[in-house]
Amino acid sequence: MNLPNSAPHPGPLAAAAMIAAIVLCSTAGEVFTAAAMKSIGDLDLIRARSGLKGAIRAVLTSPLFFLGVGFLALAFFSLLLALNHLNLSLVAPASASLTLVTNAIAGKIFLKENVDRRRWTAAILVCIGVYLLAH
């Protein structure tokens, strides 16, 4: 049964808040997941030493990994909420492209990655590219 969507159309501030929620949760999820994998170490080496079970155990015993997955799940539900109120053609490109830039900033601040000029340029080019491709 198709129910008419009776929710009022959200204003620009509400739309921005919904997209910001997706971007922030997604960035937090990516950063925690990346931090977890860095703290675990090279999975290829762990698998060579302890087998596939050892590699899976190393990932599943990391609290940071579950924190990351939790934030990624929040990002997914924020996306569902946003799609309930906004058009896919706005939400998908805006959230995907902004996440690339916020991840570069978060990678530099929290993961202490050396985001040099080459990576900043790449993040901005890919950000605009994803927006154009998904729009």
Add this chain to the structure above:
Amino acid sequence: MRKGKIQIQMAHHKLAPRQYLILLLVAVCAPLGDSCLSRGMTHLEPISLANPATLIGAVFTPWIALGIALLIAFFASYLTALSWADLTYVLPATAFGNVIVALLARFWLHDAISVERWAGIVLITLGVSFVAQGPSLTERPASAVPEGQPR
């Protein structure tokens, strides 16, 4: 290095062919998995939340099962890539998957691609080639390298 300050530099980390293969899996599996899910869900009867069992049944249809398998492969490759490369190195690879899918749609399914989308493809390809030319990992002081990490 200045005393008391941890210096973090770009090391000249070159990836092995096997690691490039993992990055290719990261790029390809996510958009292909999403496409399989989309194809599987659009071929099903409309699903109502009042009957959630239908949703569970959908998981066992061929396209959706294939989509889920591809997304699991994506997540496993993504985690593996993050264990030996920076987040800011791996993420553009995930975006490059959209380019692969757009090109497949153009040349395999003969879908039309607008000028804006071609511009997007060019920009993503340029961005990914910028990152790929650089090192994959930020060098850490030896004491900060965890167990299992190549030094």
